[in-house]
Amino acid sequence: MRQPLGRPRDGRVDGAIAAAARELLAEQGYAQLTVDAVASRAGVGKAAIYRRHATKQAMIFAAVMHDLELETPPDAGSLAADLAAVTRVIATTLTAPPPGVVPGMLADVHADEGMAAAFAETFVKAERDCVTEVLDRAVGRGELAHRPDPARVHAMLLGPIFAWLFLLLEERARLPRLAEALAADVAHSLTTGPGRARDA
């Protein structure tokens, strides 16, 4: 198919919009971002953006999720080591976007059912699959007698990291140590704690 001269092909337009949105989020912050500014920076018309994304919020969501790689870490040999790797993945995901972007996106997710569905099907599902796989490995190794509820374990891993960064506004520099301690605590709790037969 012929491409209009001087205009990037479609896949490149997607990438240009995502890159422009990410740059502007970093430069101006979440609340200040406009579709006009993204269109101008990406060198595309506003119509090109609205053909791809119903709203400004959906455009930002796609831009932030565009490069998100949430792969399950390779088997590290034990539940504790696997959970430590999962907490590092979660911490990286939450600290990668520019300041204000995660809380801003979360507010949008709660203001729009379509955004909530997209959030559940992408970010939440990818992390959940990762948690589930790590728990299954522990069952396979005999470290756990059965698989605990992945939703509960997910909340125990994601929650404190999110809280540290976005609710308690604590120092980012202390996050790696917190995440490591958290993984050790959750592994201990799953293998020896009062809840180890809870989800049986």
Place this chain on the structure above:
Amino acid sequence: MRQPLGRPRDGRVDGAIAAAARELLAEQGYAQLTVDAVASRAGVGKAAIYRRHATKQAMIFAAVMHDLELETPPDAGSLAADLAAVTRVIATTLTAPPPGVVPGMLADVHADEGMAAAFAETFVKAERDCVTEVLDRAVGRGELAHRPDPARVHAMLLGPIFAWLFLLLEERARLPRLAEALAADVAHSLTTGPGRARDA
């Protein structure tokens, strides 16, 4: 001092603004709320609102915090029971506001340094005092050899509850059981876990 006829006294104006904001948040949602609508519902002028609150966001924050009572639960006799009470306080605080209000306020907190300071000095401080008091009681009882870092324990308690409600979008009906299990896990981890000497 004489009051203008037909206008409530000042303390009542504060209360009327807060009540109107809370009603409209419940009826219309966070993103739709306007200062005009709050002024109209409260029967005051916009100027009366802006004399009290610099921005719409600050008005909402004050309204939501207005009736927030975050008292440390009475001594329940053990760390596990005290932590269970703390998780109930946290769950109540996070589920009380109308849908969308907590994520909306959090985005505003991250968009404005003044809001961040107010958030840290009210909500975070009240919860932190509560966690710290409960940990000190456990040290007093001999359940803990020393007090762990209250910020870390705070993140372990608040984080999973917040994640369950606002990140993982899980069922609210399951929250009480999750909070109870969480308290038991954190008590177990603090008394027997790999981190029990971590913050010494």
